[in-house]
Amino acid sequence: MSREKYLIAIDLDGTLLTDDKKITPKTRDYLNKLHNNGHLIVIATGRPYRAALGFQQQLGVEGPLVTYNGSLTSHPYDPYFPTRTRKFDRFALHDLVNKIGFDALDNLMIETEHVIYLLREDEALNTFFWNDEERIIYGNPFLHLDEDPLALIFLFKNTDPAYKAEITKLVDSFPSLHIRFWHLEGYAELWIGESTKKDGLEYIANYYHFPQKRVIAFGDASNDKEMLAWAHYGVWMKNGVPSVEAYANMKTTEDNNNDGIVGVLQKLIK
Template sequence: MNQTKEKYLIALDMDGTLLNKDHIISLETLNYLKKLNKDGHKIIISSGRPIRNIISFYNELELTTPIICYNGAYIYPGKEINFPEYCFSFPQAKIKSIIQDIGYDHLDNVILETNKDIYLLKDDETLEVFFTKNNMNVHLGPIEENLNEDTMTMLIKVKDEKDNHLVQEAVDKHPNIKLRFWSGKWLDISEIYFSFINKGKALQKICEYFKIEPDHVISFGDASNDIEIIKYAKYGFAMKNAEDDLKKHAKYITEFDNNENGIIMELKKIGL
């Protein structure tokens, strides 16, 4: 990779990428990215999280760019006031059909969200790190009774990960709807999404707005929901700690992981 002072758009996943094991941005990474931002590079946060669980990091980095939330289902303009807000909603009829096919006997929880409302079967504090309920309208109980709107996300948590095949079978009945399972200690959680909604499509919209071509895009991720942003960018990095599935699609793999400032080590090699 050549040393360069050209301006780039840098797309960063959060958990397992930008954030370390303590769910914070290290001081070294924070200061380096703030300097790049002041130098004129566009830094984009790209996450499966809702906006309320991203905004504090966005402000900490002193960013003004749009934010990719819910794995591309929602693009928040941020301080880029002329950027058109984008939102894709998951039809509630599809949600209810999938839940019915899985069966409540196999479900530990269902997590559905808009920017104002959260729908859950029950409270689950273990998910707070990703989906805090601050200032949200929380609806607990059977989804078919409580849900009266389309949502931006659909997560399923089964009682036993052996029941994940029931989720897959329910999803397979619906064209254009796909399923991905979380990794690590979250193997009982799966995300249901439309095949045309992903971080890569959202990143493309942002690049088109700023008139930035893929050969001036650098992206970093650690999981299968990052495949599209990794493939879109000229410099697409899977973190050293990334899932093997992502590494298969990556042009590059970072020398260091998310606990070792892996992002900025590679940005320095590029010459930023």
């Protein structure tokens, strides 16, 4: 095993996880072996902390987590690790949502460090984000929102490209706010400057004194672009979004259902 230790950042959906949201035994065992040999395994995801922690525990590794697409970088096992947060201005969000109009939304999810706000009940969102029913408040979130949130997700009724362009222009009119549309029809998420996975990963690299040349990152989707471009080894998944490949300098030969990340790591870490 290599004497040089690497910081290895891995996205969840479409990367570490198979299409049925599982970690294969081969991938789990290999990453656990790397962890035990001193490499730092970091999950970097758009999902919330609680979901990332669950998958980290399945891997049997201990390390920092980059969650909410970089809005929260934390370490569940190290109380001395300085948590990094980047939050939205709740008053700006209120203004933005009012300009969009609630009638344009099938749903809206806003999450703070303590509460999940959902405009309407949504089993799919609750399952994907591992939402705890005891922490959810349904209805207009701005009637109760009393702290700046970490994440905001829209489910738009209109999925026409021209409408998406109109929404993008509106969001861009707010300083530091940006919107990213998912491949899932209608879904979109907000993000702010310095709250990408790359920012969280760079923060971890600096804290643990990993030079950029020993950073490996795996991803498949548009929220991975900055991270893939920054890492010395930016690895695009074979099953990934085609437009994201340009931000990487390597790609897997196998997809997420066939241990794609393992083959690349075996070549890089010897």
